[in-house]
Amino acid sequence: MKKKKNGDIKKLLVKDEKIYFIRRLYELINHGYMLEDSIEFLMLQYSANDNTINYLKTELANGKKLSFILKKLGYPSSVVTKMEFAEHYGRIENMLLEIEKYLRIQKEQREKIVKTTRYPFFLTMTLIILITIFNLLVIPQFQNIYTSTNIKMDMQVSILINILYYLPKVLISLILLIAILILYLTYLYRYKKARFLKLIIKIPLINNYFIYYISYQYSQELSLFLMSGFSMKTALNEIISKEYNYFFVEFSKKIEISLAAGDTFERATEKIIYLDKSMAKFINHGRKNSMLDKELSLYSDIMLDSFLKLVDKRLKKIQPVLFFILALIIIGLYLVILLPVFNMASSIR
Structure with missing residues (x-):
């Protein structure tokens, strides 16, 4: 070798x-x-x-x-x-x-997201290419025919042509907006984490992904500490002192403040809007049974499963929408081709 x-x-x-x-x-x-x-x-x-x-x-x-x-x-x-x-x-x-x-788990997440998004992305790009080619090659020919024969274009044909002309631009603009949003969130996540936290919770649909994923990570982290024999207070202090994860540090600081004010651990986690509310139930159940470490580990697995199911569910909803759009576009293309033919045939008669 x-x-x-x-x-x-x-x-x-x-x-x-x-x-x-x-x-x-x-x-x-x-x-x-x-x-x-x-x-x-x-x-x-x-x-x-x-x-x-x-x-x-x-x-x-x-x-x-x-x-x-x-x-x-x-x-x-x-x-x-x-x-x-x-x-x-x-x-x-x-x-x-x-x-x-x-x-x-990280590898499976990436593969699942890529696998689920690959087909919708391919379908969307195919639609854009198909309509663009049609606009460049077919529509100009029909417009030339109308111009040369002095036949007036029907309103339906004119509307369909305009829709097919602007649709690729709308789709490309939408893709660019989504790409810009993803890049901006990625930038905030890496370099402006405080601003990222304030923004991510306000974005519909996306905020649920973050809540599930960060709840999975944080509960897993606490579980590892507890399984190693740490008390919850010591675990929080260790997370804060190490400062290896901004989100964990912020959550731990807020929990410590709540605990110092007399709140229970489950109540302290409920106050953190970035963590799923069900976490408090698992903490309460774990404390009653003196199995908080195992309960948090179980909860982290549930949150990860919820995150993956949510990704899969929402991405699968995209495919029927794209199929419907594709069907409409194909029908529109046939109409744009056939209606002028019928119209010119009627005019010739």
């Missing part, structure tokens, strides 16, 4: 390889291999050059931990922080399984 050239270590693992790397690392450590040996073996498997392997081995020998290696390999900050947490308070093997599950 050919060694990869020297370069950015972050580019060593691409896409799905990050998931498989975590899985293989878990298997090696679980079978008794030392971390340094496991990393070296996997680096050889992924064709890393000798400089990269020696660099990582040296860093490990100097006291660096697995979280440092994952960061160097380009894993997201959420994964690196989870591993740092395990290195201080839990078992690395268990956290590797959690990280693998986390990365697989």
Whole structure:
């Protein structure tokens, strides 16, 4: 196997390889291999050059931990922080399984969204191309015929031609507006998180996606802390002090303020408008049974399932609409072709 050239270590693992790397690392450590040996073996498997392997081995020998290696390999900050947490308070093997599950869920989400949106997008682009070609090639020919024969164009034909002329422009404008909105929200999410929070909750339809997804993430995070033996107060303090996720920090600060004011934990979460209201019921049930960590873990799974179902449900609604539009356009194209023919035939008689 050919060694990869020297370069950015972050580019060593691409896409799905990050998931498989975590899985293989878990298997090696679980079978008794030392971390340094496991990393070296996997680096050889992924064709890393000798400089990269020696660099990582040296860093490990100097006291660096697995979280440092994952960061160097380009894993997201959420994964690196989870591993740092395990290195201080839990078992690395268990956290590797959690990280693998986390990365697989993200992969499934991306694939599901791409799969569901691919066909509507292809259909929309086909409609735009079809109508554009028709406007460029067919309609001018009929207009020339009307002009050369001095036959007056019927009102119905004129309306249909205008609709088919402006429809591609309307569809393209709509796609551009959606793209601009997505880019703007992405920019706010990355660089202006406070403004993003204020805006996202006000946008109909989109706000539900955010509530489900952030509720899934936050409840999963709290569950990990509680399963490692932390109290809720300590877990909130850890989240705030680490500052690795802006949203988690903001929610934790608000919960701490509510707890200091005498509210229960479930009441404190109810006050956060970005979290789903059902979270309080699971917290209440978990506290009564002394199983809050498991209840939060169950709740996070339910929120993730709700998020995926909502994405699937709403995207599937797009397809019948596009089919209906396509049917109307095809009918319109036939009418635009046939009506002038009948009209000219009547005029000739």
